Amino acid sequence: MNGASPLSGAAAIAGIGATEFSKDSGRSELRLACEAVLAAVADAGLKPSDVDGLVTFTADTNAEIHVARNTGIGELRFFSRVGYGGGAACGTLQQAAMAVATGVADVVVCYRAFNERSGERYGLGQADRAMDTSADRAAYSWMTPFGLSTPAQWVAMFARRYMHEYGATSEDFGRVAVVDRRHAANNPAAWFYQRPITLEEHQASRWIAEPLHLLDCCQETDGGQALVVVSAERARDLPHAPAIIRAAAQGSGKDQHMMTSYYRPSVSGIPEMGLVGDQLYAQSGLRPDDIDAAVLYDHFTPLVLPQLEELGFCARGEAKDFIADGHLEVGGRLPCNTHGGQLGEAYLHGMNGVAEAVRLVRGTSVNQPSSETHNVIVTAGTGVPTSGLVLGVDE
Amino acid sequence: MNEAYEDRLRAFVGREINPLRPGQDPVNQPMIRHWVEAMEDDNPIYLDEAAARATGRDGTVAPASMVQAWTMRGYAATAAPKGGGGFDDLVALLAEGGYTSVVATDSEFEFHRELVPGDHIGMREVVESISPEKVTGLGTGRFVTTLKTYHDQDGEIVAVQRWRTLRFRPKEKPAEKRNEKPEPRALRPRPALNRDNTFWFEAAREHRLVIQRCAACETLRHPPGPCCPECGSFEWDTVQASGRGHVYSFVVNHHPRHPAFDFPMIVAVVELAEGTRLITNLVGVTPEEVEIDMPVVLDWLDADPELSLPVFRPVAQEGH
Numbered sequence: 015m016n017g018a019s020p021l022s023g024a025a026a027i028a029g030i031g032a033t034e035f036s037k038d039s040g041r042s043e044l045r046l047a048c049e050a051v052l053a054a055v056a057d058a059g060l061k062p063s064d065v066d067g068l069v070t071f072t073a074d075t076n077a078e079i080h081v082a083r084n085t086g087i088g089e090l091r092f093f094s095r096v097g098y099g100g101g102a103a104c105g106t107l108q109q110a111a112m113a114v115a116t117g118v119a120d121v122v123v124c125y126r127a128f129n130e131r132s133g134e135r136y137g138l139g140q141a142d143r144a145m146d147t148s149a150d151r152a153a154y155s156w157m158t159p160f161g162l163s164t165p166a167q168w169v170a171m172f173a174r175r176y177m178h179e180y181g182a183t184s185e186d187f188g189r190v191a192v193v194d195r196r197h198a199a200n201n202p203a204a205w206f207y208q209r210p211i212t213l214e215e216h217q218a219s220r221w222i223a224e225p226l227h228l229l230d231c232c233q234e235t236d237g238g239q240a241l242v243v244v245s246a247e248r249a250r251d252l253p254h255a256p257a258i259i260r261a262a263a264q265g266s267g268k269d270q271h272m273m274t275s276y277y278r279p280s281v282s283g284i285p286e287m288g289l290v291g292d293q294l295y296a297q298s299g300l301r302p303d304d305i306d307a308a309v310l311y312d313h314f315t316p317l318v319l320p321q322l323e324e325l326g327f328c329a330r331g332e333a334k335d336f337i338a339d340g341h342l343e344v345g346g347r348l349p350c351n352t353h354g355g356q357l358g359e360a361y362l363h364g365m366n367g368v369a370e371a372v373r374l375v376r377g378t379s380v381n382q383p384s385s386e387t388h389n390v391i392v393t394a395g396t397g398v399p400t401s402g403l404v405l406g407v408d409e
Numbered sequence: 410m411n412e413a414y415e416d417r418l419r420a421f422v423g424r425e426i427n428p429l430r431p432g433q434d435p436v437n438q439p440m441i442r443h444w445v446e447a448m449e450d451d452n453p454i455y456l457d458e459a460a461a462r463a464t465g466r467d468g469t470v471a472p473a474s475m476v477q478a479w480t481m482r483g484y485a486a487t488a489a490p491k492g493g494g495g496f497d498d499l500v501a502l503l504a505e506g507g508y509t510s511v512v513a514t515d516s517e518f519e520f521h522r523e524l525v526p527g528d529h530i531g532m533r534e535v536v537e538s539i540s541p542e543k544v545t546g547l548g549t550g551r552f553v554t555t556l557k558t559y560h561d562q563d564g565e566i567v568a569v570q571r572w573r574t575l576r577f578r579p580k581e582k583p584a585e586k587r588n589e590k591p592e593p594r595a596l597r598p599r600p601a602l603n604r605d606n607t608f609w610f611e612a613a614r615e616h617r618l619v620i621q622r623c624a625a626c627e628t629l630r631h632p633p634g635p636c637c638p639e640c641g642s643f644e645w646d647t648v649q650a651s652g653r654g655h656v657y658s659f660v661v662n663h664h665p666r667h668p669a670f671d672f673p674m675i676v677a678v679v680e681l682a683e684g685t686r687l688i689t690n691l692v693g694v695t696p697e698e699v700e701i702d703m704p705v706v707l708d709w710l711d712a713d714p715e716l717s718l719p720v721f722r723p724v725a726q727e728g729h
Contacts, residue, residue, distance in 0.1 A: 137665070138665055139665065139667075140598075141598040141667050141669075142598060142667075145599060145601035145602075146601065147601065147602070147603035147604075148601075148603075149603075149605070151601040152600075152601045152602070152603045152605060152606050153632070154598075154600075154601060155600035155601050155602070155606055155610070156632045156687070156688055157688055158597075158598035158600075159597050159598055159599070159600050159712070159716065159718055160676055160688050160689055160690050160718065161597070161662060161667065161669075161670045161674055161676055161690065162660065162662075162676045162688055163598065163667065164665065167660050167662055167676065170660040171658050171659070171660050171676070171678060172658070174658045174659060174660065174701070175657070175658040175701070178658070178701045220663070220664070221661070221663040221664070221673075222663055222664050223660050223661065223662050223663060223664070224660065224661035224663070224673075224696065269638070274688070276657070276658070276678045276686055276688065277631065277632070277685070277686050281658070
C-alpha cells in the first residue's frame with residue numbers, strides 16, 4: 015500500500031546498528047560512529063563498499079569523509095546534514111529516502127554518534143559558550159543573560175504554560191517517565207534495564223527547573239546509532255523484513271525559535287510537529303487510527319503530551335487523560351517508546367528511537383505488542399524545527 | 410651591605426659547619442629500593458644479587474648519587490631543627506642579611522668507591538666560599554659553596570661533593586598580588602551582540618526598555634530582527650515600553666548552578682502591555698508567590714558595569 019506521495023513506499027530501512035549505550039565510552043566519537051555504521055551495514059547484509067551515501071546531523075562531529083574513509087565505504091555520491099539538534103533525527107532518514115527514491119544514491123547510511131555524557135554535555139547549557147555575531151548566537155542573547163540557558167529550563171517554560179491552560183500536573187508528566195522506565199526495564203540495551211520507577215519516585219526526585227523534576231529529564235549518553243536506507247525493492251532481497259518508509263517529513267513552524275518559541279499567540283502546542291504530522295498522514299494516506307505504535311521524542315516528559323495532541327491521537331488538552339488511561343502501555347491503544355525512550359534506553363538524539371520503530375515493524379522489539387504492528391510513527395526533537403517518520407510493514 | 414657583616418660572613422669560609430657524624434641508618438636494601446623506584450632507575454645491580462655478581466661485583470651496590478641520602482638528617486630534624494651547629498649559625502647570619510630563600514644551583518660529585526649494604530656513611534661539610542652579592546632572576550643573593558666529604562665506617566673517604574646554593578632575598582611581589590581580594594562574582598553570560606540587537610542592549614544600559622517597531626506598518630516585534638515579518642520592510646525604529654505587563658509563564662531554576670546567579674532563581678516570560686513578550690527575571694517575589702497572569706512592572710538590574718537588564722517585580726510592591 016503506497017500513499018499519495020511518490021516518496022511513500024519508495025525506500026525502506028534495511029539495517030540498524032548501534033554501540034552500547036554508556037556514560038563513558040572510553041572511545042572517540044568517530045570510533046563510535048564507525049562502529050555503529052559498520053554494525054548497521056552488516057545488519058543489512060551489505061558491505062561497506064555498497065554504501066554510496068551518508069547523512070548525519072549538523073550537530074555531529076563526525077564528518078562523512080572521516081566515517082567513509084575509516085570504514086572502507088569509499089566513494090560517496092550523496093552526503094547531507096540536517097540541522098536543529100535532535101529535530102534532525104527523522105530528517106536524516108527523509109534525506110536518505112529522497113536520495114534513494116530519486117536514484118541519487120543506492121545505499122544511504124544515517125548516523126549519529128557522540129560522547130554526550132563523558133564529553134560535551136548539552137544539559138549544562140549555553141551560558142558560557144563562545145560568542146560570535148551569527149544570528150544563531152545572537153538569539154541566545156535574549157535568554158542566557160537572564161539565566162535561561164539549558165534545555166530543561168527552556169522546556170520548563172512551555173510546561174508551566176501547558177499546565178496552566180489545561181490543568182495538567184507534574185504527575186501527568188511523571189506518567190510518561192514511568193511508562194518509559196517500565197519499558198526500559200525489559201530492554202537489556204537500556205541504561206535503566208531492570209530499573210523501573212514509580213510515580214512516587216518521580217514526584218520525590220529533586221527539582222531541576224520547576225516544574226521539571228530530575229526524572230522528567232532524559233539521560234545523557236555516550237554512544238552511536240546508524241540506520242541503512244535502500245529502495246524498498248532492494249530491501250526485499252536483504253536478510254530482514256523491510257521497514258518501509260511510508261512517510262518522512264520535516265517541519266518548522268511560524269515564528270520558529272530554537273527551544274524558545276515563546277512569542278507565538280499560543281505556546282501550549284507544538285505547531286511544527288503538527289506540520290510534520292499533517293505531512294506524514296498526507297504522504298502515507300494513513301490516519302491516526304491506522305498507527306499501531308509510536309516512538310515520541312522524550313528529551314523531557316512535558317512535550318510528549320502536546321505531541322499526542324498535534325499528531326491527532328487525542329484532542330488538545332486531553333493527552334493527560336489519554337496517558338492516565340494507559341494507552342501508552344504495551345497493551346494500550348498506542349504502545350509508546352517500547353525501547354524505554356531517551357529517558358530509559360539512551361539519549362541518542364532520537365536515532366535510537368528510529369531503530370526501535372524498525373524493530374517494531376520487524377516484530378523484534380523487547381516489548382513487542384501482541385497485537386499486529388503495521389505502522390509506527392516516530393518523531394524527532396521538540397521545541398526545535400523537527401521531523402517525523404511513518405514506518406510500516408511491507409504489504 | 411656593611412663591612413662588619415661582610416667580615417662575619419668571611420669568617421665562615423673554611424669553617425666546618427657540619428662535623429663528621431654517621432648517618433641515621435647504614436646503607437640498606439629497603440631504602441635503595443625506595444630510591445630506585447622513585448628515580449625509575451631499573452639497573453638490576455641495585456636489587457638483584459645475581460645480576461650484580463654477573464657484572465663482576467661481590468653483590469648489590471647502592472646507587473652512587475644516593476650517597477647524600479645516607480647522611481640526610483631526616484624528617485623530624487628538618488621540620489624542627491634543633492639549631493646551634495655551624496650550619497644553623499650560617500643560615501641565621503644569611504637570614505640577618507635578608508637572604509631568607511634558598512635554591513640549590515650546583516652539585517659536583519667525585520665518587521671514590523661504590524657503597525654496599527652494611528656500609529655506614531658519615532659526612533663532614535666545610536664552607537669553601539661565599540660570593541659577593543649578585544643580582545639574579547630570583548632576587549639578590551649570595552652563592553654559598555661548601556665541600557662535603559663522605560666517609561665510611563673505617564674513616565675512608567668514599568665521595569666528595571661540591572655543593573652550591575643561592576641564598577637570596579625574594580623579589581617584592583607587585584602590590585596588587587600581595588593584597589589579593591576574594592574573586593569577584595562571576596559575570597552573567599554576555600549577550601552576543603551584532604548589528605541586529607546591539608541597540609536594545611545599549612538602550613537597556615540607559616534603563617530604557619525599547620521595542621522594535623516596523624517603520625512601514627508599525628508592527629512591534631521582539632526579539633528584534635532586521636526585517637518585518639508582516640510587511641517585509643527593513644526600516645524600523647523603536648518605541649519605549651510602558652513597563653507594565655503580566656507573567657505569561659515562568660521557570661524556577663535549581664540546576665545547574667551558574668556562578669553568576671542565586672538559586673533558586675525565577676526566569677519568566679512577561680507579556681508587555683504593548684503585546685510583545687520577553688524573557689526576563691522576576692525580583693521582589695519568591696518562587697512560591699509567582700503566578701501566571703500576575704501583573705508586574707519594570708525594574709532595572711545593573712548586573713555589572715557593562716550589562717543592565719530589564720527585570721520585573723509584582724505591581725503590588727510598587728513604591729515600596
